[in-house]
Amino acid sequence: MPGYIMAWDFGTSSVKATICTVKGELVSSAIAGYELYHPQPDWAEQNPKEWWAATTKSSKEALRAAKIKPDDVEAISISAQMAGLVPVDKNGEPLRPAIIWLDSRAHDQARKLAGNILSMLITFVRITGGAPGPKDVISKIVWLRENEPHVFEKAYKLLDAKDYLIYRCTGEYVTSWDCASVTWMFDSRKGRMRWSENICRKAGIPMEKLCDTVPSPTVVGELTAEAAKDLGLKKGTQVVCGCGDIPAATVGSGAVRENQVHAYIGTSSWVVAPVTKRKLSISYYIGSICSADPTKYILVAEQECSGVCYQWLKNNLGYRYMVEAEKEGVDVYNVMDRIAAEAEPGSRKLIFTPWMFGERCPLNDHTVRGGFINLSLIHEDRHVLRAILEGVAYHIKWMLEGVQKLIGQVPSINLIGGGAQSDVWCQILADITGKKIRQMKDPIEAGSRGAALTAAVGLGYYKSFDELEKVVPVRKEFEPNPENKEIYDELYPKFKLIYKKLKKMYRELNE
The missing domain is CATH 3.30.420.40 (ATPase, nucleotide binding domain)
Structure with missing residues (x-):
C-alpha cells in the first residue's frame, strides 16, 4: 500500500x-x-x-x-x-x-x-x-x-x-x-x-x-x-x-504539458507555461528556468506584488470590513469581494497600479511604486477595492502578452493561489484577459500538491509529469463577458501608459 x-x-x-x-x-x-x-x-x-x-x-x-x-x-x-x-x-x-x-x-x-x-x-x-x-x-x-x-x-x-x-x-x-x-x-x-x-x-x-x-x-x-x-x-x-514555489505550483496547477498556461495570485503573481526549449523575451523580462519536470523548462513572467496589495488595504484601511466579517462569521476577504462586486467594471475609470515593492516583468524596475490614478470624489470604497483587483489583472494581462509572443495564443488559464478563491477576481481576470479562467480545486494547495506529486514521480508512482494533467481537478470555469471586456480594453492601454509617464519620477523618488 x-x-x-x-x-x-x-x-x-x-x-x-x-x-x-x-x-x-x-x-x-x-x-x-x-x-x-x-x-x-x-x-x-x-x-x-x-x-x-x-x-x-x-x-x-x-x-x-x-x-x-x-x-x-x-x-x-x-x-x-x-x-x-x-x-x-x-x-x-x-x-x-x-x-x-x-x-x-x-x-x-x-x-x-x-x-x-x-x-x-x-x-x-x-x-x-x-x-x-x-x-x-x-x-x-x-x-x-x-x-x-x-x-x-x-x-x-x-x-x-x-x-x-x-x-x-x-x-x-x-x-x-x-x-x-x-x-x-x-x-x-x-x-x-x-x-x-x-x-x-x-x-x-x-x-x-x-x-x-x-x-x-x-x-x-x-x-x-x-x-x-x-x-x-x-x-x-x-x-x-523538491522544487521552488513556481515549478511546484506548475505541477500542482495541472498545466504540465507544453504551452499550457497557469497563473498564480498570492503575495506575488506569475504567468507560467511549460516549454521543451528555452525561450526568452528581453523586452518583457521573461525567461526560462528549469522545471520540476527534467524534460522541460518553464517560461516565467513574474509580478512582485498582487494579493499583498489587497492585504495591505485590509490591514491599513479595512477595520470596517474586519468588524463586518466577524459579525457575519465569514472571512474578511469575502466581505471585501462582495463590496468590490457592487462596483461597475472599470471602477469609474479608477486605475490602481500594483507595483508596491518594485517590479520584475515587464518593467524590471526596483524604483516603481503603486498608487491610484484618477481618484476623485465620485469614487467610493467599492471602487477602490475593485480597482485593486483590476490593477492586478491588468498587470497579469501585460505579462500574458509577453508569454503569448513566445508560445502563441492560448485559450485558457489554470488559476491557482489565494486569489483564485475569489469568484469576483476570477471573472475580472477572464474579462480583462479575454481568456477562459479555469479555477482549480483547492487553489491555495497547488504548491503542496505539486511538491507531493513531484515526489510521487520520483518514487515511481507515475512514469512522467504529463500524466499529472488529469490528476488535478477543476472547480469552476469563467468565460469572458464581452461587455465588460470592451470597458477593460479601453482602460488597459492607459494602465500601461502610467509607467511610461511616471517612471522618471519613480526613479527620482526612490533611487
Missing part, C-alpha cells in the same frame, strides 16, 4: 505542512509563521532558524491532524520560495539573516554584472537563458562579497531557502536544477545542467561554495535522527529534493 507524502509549502510569511496521498489528495495540513524583516529600504530578510522552528511545529500538527503514524509517511518533499541567500559555516549554521527573494539591495551589482547588451547576451543569456536583476541570487552574492566580506569568506556554502531545509533534514548540501537556474549562474542548456565556470569566475564566486545540483524528483537523502525527532517523523524517511 502506498504511503503518504509530507509536503512543505514554504512561503514568504509561513510554511504549510501538508499530508498528501500519492495522487496529490490532501489529508491534513497545518501552518506556522515567521517574521519578515525590513532593516533598511529595499531590504527583506528572515531568520533561517525561525523557518526550521515553524517547519517542525507545522509538521507535527499536520501529522496529528491526519491521524497517521510516522511510519506511514513515505517521503518528504518541498516547495519553497526561490532566489534567496543563506550563507552558512562548516557546521551549517547561518552566518547572517537570509536575504530573501523580495530583497532588491543589489541593484548596483546587477547592473555591473549584466554589463552592456552584447556582454549580457554572450555571457548570461546564452548560458543561463536569462540575465541577473537586483533580486537575483548572483547579484546578492556579489553584494555580500563587497559589503560583508567577513561573512563571504567564512561561508562554507551559499544556500537557498530549500537547500537550508534539506540540509537540516539530511545533512546534505543539495539544490534542484530549477532553484539553481534562477541564480543565473547555472548552465541550463540541454545536456549541460551544471554551474557555469565562466560566470562564476567573472562574478568572483568560488564554485566550491555552491551546492550539488539534481533534478527535482531525486531522493537526496534520509532524515537524520535529530531531524526526525524535531519533526516527529521516523529516522530514515526519504527526502525528495
